[in-house]
Amino acid sequence: MGESKDGLEKLEADLAALRDQVQLSNYVALTTSSADPSQPATSLMHVRLQENIANVQSLARYLWSRTANYALSRKRRLEFAAEQAALPPGDMSVSLSIAEAARDAFLEFNERYPHRSSEVGEVLAYCIAIEQLGAAQLAAKMSLKTNSNMPVHGLDGIHAAVEGGWLVIYFLESKLSKTANGGAADFAESVADFASNKKQYRREYSIVRDLGNLDTLDEESRKIALRYFDVMASPDDVPKRERYVGVVLYSDDKLFKDLPPVNSQQHPGFHEKELAAIYSQELEHHQNAAMKHLTDRGADPNKCIVYFVVVPDTNEVRELFYGAMGHVPKQIQS
Template sequence: MRNAIVDYAIPRAKLADAKARDARYKSTEATAALVEQARRSFTDLSTTGEGGEMLLFLLAERFLQLPQILCKMDLKTDGRMHYHGADGVYAGVTDSGILKLYWGESKIYQKVASAISNCLSSLAPFLVEPEGESAERERDLVLLSDKADLSDPALTGALRRYFDRNSPLSNRVQYCGVALVGFDADFYPSDGGKAVSKEIETAARKELEGWRTKIGNRLSAEKLNLFEIHFFCLPLPSAEGFRDAFLKAMGLRNES
């Protein structure tokens, strides 16, 4: 994850400019500067959820092939402050030209039920609220109209049509979600213990049905049953340990 911080936190256009400058001067200075800029954009707060948000980015882009088109890290004015909006916006376009906007949400909690409940209650307003200036997604949509980070021609065209309110194709959009929940799982060995990876996998698959039930119940409670939502479940030895390890890996907390 640490090695992907520039991919996550720096807009593609800015990274492309840095690479072009380095190629021109046969240097790595511009790209190295972006690494430091990206690192400084992360908070050092012990309660940070940015590790989960970055992991959601990696899973969405690499496994779902959904490019991030709006990153909250580039919008922060203070490294210790959190941007109030979705944990990133991702996008895709169908063969028929329908734009699919995926609002991202990540929660890393000790309890699986709390992680699922808080994740979907945070995601729900971006999907279910009626169109209008007071909708939760409106701020992100305004930012998208100006700051969308695009590299795919088909996606660029679909997004331009969406924001052209004079176009009859501007309503060809579908709001979706992509979510990640991390939580403590008791099938990992205790500190200093060992386990066979296959046994951990088997235990996780056994627990999966329970997680699916909790997700289904919460989807119904939030009236999200009819929305397309990609959901990642991340059982962890320790949610607190994940946050601590992330801060250390980022150089935001001293090794101890």
């Protein structure tokens, strides 16, 4: 037991070291969260405002700025860092290579699957997993998706953290939708499909073990980590929980248009507080919708966490995201 505890503490430190830094809260505000133990655990978030206007452009640009960390493997990022360190002071030429590598990963995926230009949601989910759950990314799924030998389907992300004596593995699914209800339904379908697909389940664990970010750990740390990420490990030896995380980015233009008009007497943050007061009233509805869809699909809502992120128009965010990299997807679908 002592050996297991020491191993878990070592893994906790290693995962903390692998966890990237994000500042998503500067661009997306947490409005409210459901009270435990109501299920599924549900949070409402909204794009932040510039006075009374949804600041979607800043959000899209920020998400684009996170794409190198999201899309490139930890090993490749460390190689870029070593190249940068070897350059003379002031030489930033490696920065261009990093930006091109991230851009190429997204463009290659979009060229092969133009109908799936929704990676902005995946980057958003990556940021939420780090900031809200404190969980490190275990594998750069975007770089794997551009590999012709890897299936395009599967989870959008795999993260993990050590909490209360458990290794908690988070399976991420991002959904872009016209409505919260539609996004919840899509998430429930993905959870049910993944939970019933044992082959895909084992493949995701194999990705973490063989192709993930654990390969940058030292030999001792990697050995410990691999034991915890062994799908066949004994539950008594490896206390492990799995949770499904849905990030639903959806549109509600009316919510933003119904804010009070601007006047000179309003204090800073006035419109965000007004928006939060109105939006928080949707928590019960959104949680119930997620509960219904998960239950209908035979998924376990007790193992699910849902983040609803509202913007005026998801297509605008998606287009701005690709615009930040200098590209417009061939095909945009709602």
